Amino acid sequence: MSKISDVILRGVTGAFITNSGVGKIGMPAEHSAGLQQAAASGIPLMAKLPSDKFGTFIGYSEVGIGAALLAPFVPNKIAGAALTAFTGGLLSMYFRNPENTQADGIRPTQEGMPLAKDFFMLAIGLALMTQNEK
Template sequence: MSFISDAILRGVTGAFITNSGVGKIGMPAEYSAGIQQAAATGIPALAKLPSDKFGTWLGYAETAIGASLLAPFVSNKLAGAALTAFSGGLLSMYFRNPENTEADGIRPSQEGMALSKDVFMLAIGLALMTKGGK
């Protein structure tokens, strides 16, 4: 059963992230700058990167993370670590922008709903890292 659960966790998540990444490669500079600005709310150092290339670089990174999840020769621990780091960055954008949460700072506002779902990717990444085996 472990193989089937691994295939489901890794396959669905990997395909989703790969598709998202491929869609960002070669994006127009104005869209790239907008994504960079949003990303910098969670990780301020990202604001120092060239804004016209940020979206493409992010696209390559997402594609690589998705591919690591889809590649059966990449261990669960390594693929899970990549997914955990990526989703942690997305969740930092969620928690560092007060517009994304209700007054309690946890529950998503309407604006934060798209990012709040990334908690599922964090859970999948942590599960892959901790389950052991290939």
């Protein structure tokens, strides 16, 4: 990370994702099961993981992605790829639930607004992946 724009893109996004992950580690089993149900709506394979440990699994995953973004020795392409893959999973929940989008299937409803913000993280991940590093 050499440019101030890299520090801003990676720092803010990395801190946000890390904080989100820390909040999920050790969450109560009933909250973990609810999170798993939401995740499985976008990625059905998630339903096969143990529901009582799902929140902790996602929490550690988010902390890992956040740490990759925050670590200056991780190349932008790697950090961006991790963020893009993670955000792709989040957006799959957005698009696979009709209550999240208006009739056009793209614009968010009030229910979909919390997931629609993830388009910003997708853009950041793609920007990091496509930068020419010197």
